[in-house]
Each structure stands twice: as structure tokens, then as C-alpha cells.
Amino acid sequence: MKKFWLIVVILLCFASIVGGKVYWNHKLNQVRAAASLKSQGDLSGINESSDTSQNAIEKKIAKLPITLRNAATDAYKKSGQVQISLIGSDNVQALALLLQNQLDQVYGESFFKITVQDLGKTNSLALNQAKVENLIQNVNGKPDAVIFTPLLYNDDRQVRTEDTETVTTFLEEKVRIKYPKAAFFVSLPNYSSNQPYMNDRIDELNAYLKKQKITVLDYLSNWPKGSKRADLVGEDGHTMNNDGRQVWINYISKQWGLN
Structure with a gap:
């Protein structure tokens, strides 16, 4: 049991x-x-x-200009960087800073890099003697885009409008040959508040570039007329003040989808 x-x-x-x-x-x-x-x-x-x-x-x-879109897509896929070079005088330093800040806000820091070549008082004839690689020497590698402001104010009483036009097309050609994948834009000088003849030269250059099918950043379509132009420039009548630069960056932001 x-x-x-x-x-x-x-x-x-x-x-x-x-x-x-x-x-x-x-x-x-x-x-x-x-x-x-x-x-x-x-x-x-x-x-x-x-x-x-x-x-x-x-x-x-996808909102960027088609000429810049491919470079941005490629840079994004390869964790690279889109490099834009601004060439000009007077306003170029301040405009470059504005553009860099706007791009950073939209894409984050380091995706776009803006470099500047401030030509000071150089006129178009002297510019035409320069090698394009020397104008873009601050770029690390090859530029994806060049934004050039023609030197009309530096050319005043020194260089004919026709020669300024020719030098601008020569620079576009030099960039296209040296950097075939780079986009090329022209940002025209802004209108003067006290030199009407300079405004005529700007309009002539604008019409010429459009005939040549060179892309123009047409921010001047938003520039005021008459006496209101004085509100956007400094004492010299043509260097942009903060309000003038804001017209420029607002146009770029709208066209490039940076709003």
C-alpha cells in the first residue's frame, strides 16, 4: 500500500x-x-x-529648375552636395548669404553649398580675360550651377552695352564647355533709382539674353517702378538694401519651391 x-x-x-x-x-x-x-x-x-x-x-x-534638378537628385542619392557659385559684384555677397540660409531652411544644412566670387570693380572686358576655373576656384570639385550678375554698373562709361552682352554669352559658353553638367543662370543687375539710362541698358541686356535662350532669374518683374525704386537701394542709387535683397530672394524662393 x-x-x-x-x-x-x-x-x-x-x-x-x-x-x-x-x-x-x-x-x-x-x-x-x-x-x-x-x-x-x-x-x-x-x-x-x-x-x-x-x-x-x-x-x-522636383520643384527646382530642371537644369538643377538632376544635380540635386544625384547628390541626394549619393549623400553628396549641390554646389552653386555666385559671380558678380556689389550685392553678390549678401545675396549668397540669403540664398544659403533659405536653402538650409528647406533642405537642411550642407545639402547645398553656396560659394561667392566678388569681382569688386572689375569690368566686363577684364572679366573676359579670366579663366573660368579661376572664377569658380572656391568650389570643391565642379559647380552644379553658376549664377552670374553682369557687370553693367562697373561697365558704365567704360564698356559698351553690346560688349557687356557679348562677354556674358562668352562666360556662359566657357562654363558650358568646362563644366557641361552645370546649370547657368543670369541674375540681372537691379534697376537704378537715379540713372534712367542704366535701366535702359539693363532692359537691352535682358532682351538680348532671352534671344540667346540664356536663363534669366527675372526678379526684376517684381521690382517697383518710378520713385518707389529709391526704397530698395542705397545712397548710390543701385546697391540693394535689405528690402531690395528681399525682392530677389522672394523671387528665387517662389521659382525654386523654397517657400
């Missing part, structure tokens, strides 16, 4: 051990399954966030 109860006790202990093991294995599997689902959910959230971010950047790039 004792043996019978001993066997019963042993069987009960064994059943308890097995049952407990099955129970805890089941609980452990439940925990693992829950953790797995949570992990998958977290990864899904990360992937969705990444996809959303990628789509947002791609949509922004």
Missing part, C-alpha cells in the same frame, strides 16, 4: 513539473510573440518615417 501511494506522489510531482514547464514555456512564447510584434511595429514606424522623409525631399527637389 505504501508503495502505491509513493508511486502516486511521484506521478503527481512529475505531472506538476511537466505542467509548470509547459505553462512557463507558453508564457515565454507569449512574451516573445508580443516583443516580436512590437519590434516589427517599431521598425515599421521607422521605415514609414524614413519613407516619408525621403518623399518630402524628393518632392522639394
Whole structure:
């Protein structure tokens, strides 16, 4: 009889051990399954966030001028940088800073890099003697775009309008030959508040460039007329003040989808 109860006790202990093991294995599997689902959910959230971010950047790039869009797409895919070189005088330093800040706000820092070549008082004839690589020497590698402001104010009483026009087309050609993938834009000098003849020269240059099918950043279409022009320039009548520079950057922002 004792043996019978001993066997019963042993069987009960064994059943308890097995049952407990099955129970805890089941609980452990439940925990693992829950953790797995949570992990998958977290990864899904990360992937969705990444996809959303990628789509947002791609949509922004799609708003850029087509001549700049390919460079931006390539830079994005390769974690590279889009390099834009501004060449000009007077306003070029301040405009470059405005453009850099605007691009940084939209694309984040370092995706676009703006470099500047301030030509000071150089006129178009002297510019024509320069090698294009020397004008873009601050660029790390090759430029993706060049924005050139013709030197009409420096040329005043020194260089004919026709020669300024020719030098501008020569520079576009030099850039195209040396950097065939680079976009080329012309940002015309702004109108003067006290030299009407200079405004005529600007309009002549604008018409000439459009005939040559050179892309012009036409911010002057938003420039005021008459006496209001004095509100956008300094004492010399043509160097942009803050309000004048704002007209320029507002135009670029709208055209390039930087708003």
C-alpha cells in the first residue's frame, strides 16, 4: 500500500513539473510573440518615417529648375552636395548669404553649398580675360550651377552695352564647355533709382539674353517702378538694401519651391 501511494506522489510531482514547464514555456512564447510584434511595429514606424522623409525631399527637389534638378537628385542619392557659385559684384555677397540660409531652411544644412566670387570693380572686358576655373576656384570639385550678375554698373562709361552682352554669352559658353553638367543662370543687375539710362541698358541686356535662350532669374518683374525704386537701394542709387535683397530672394524662393 505504501508503495502505491509513493508511486502516486511521484506521478503527481512529475505531472506538476511537466505542467509548470509547459505553462512557463507558453508564457515565454507569449512574451516573445508580443516583443516580436512590437519590434516589427517599431521598425515599421521607422521605415514609414524614413519613407516619408525621403518623399518630402524628393518632392522639394522636383520643384527646382530642371537644369538643377538632376544635380540635386544625384547628390541626394549619393549623400553628396549641390554646389552653386555666385559671380558678380556689389550685392553678390549678401545675396549668397540669403540664398544659403533659405536653402538650409528647406533642405537642411550642407545639402547645398553656396560659394561667392566678388569681382569688386572689375569690368566686363577684364572679366573676359579670366579663366573660368579661376572664377569658380572656391568650389570643391565642379559647380552644379553658376549664377552670374553682369557687370553693367562697373561697365558704365567704360564698356559698351553690346560688349557687356557679348562677354556674358562668352562666360556662359566657357562654363558650358568646362563644366557641361552645370546649370547657368543670369541674375540681372537691379534697376537704378537715379540713372534712367542704366535701366535702359539693363532692359537691352535682358532682351538680348532671352534671344540667346540664356536663363534669366527675372526678379526684376517684381521690382517697383518710378520713385518707389529709391526704397530698395542705397545712397548710390543701385546697391540693394535689405528690402531690395528681399525682392530677389522672394523671387528665387517662389521659382525654386523654397517657400
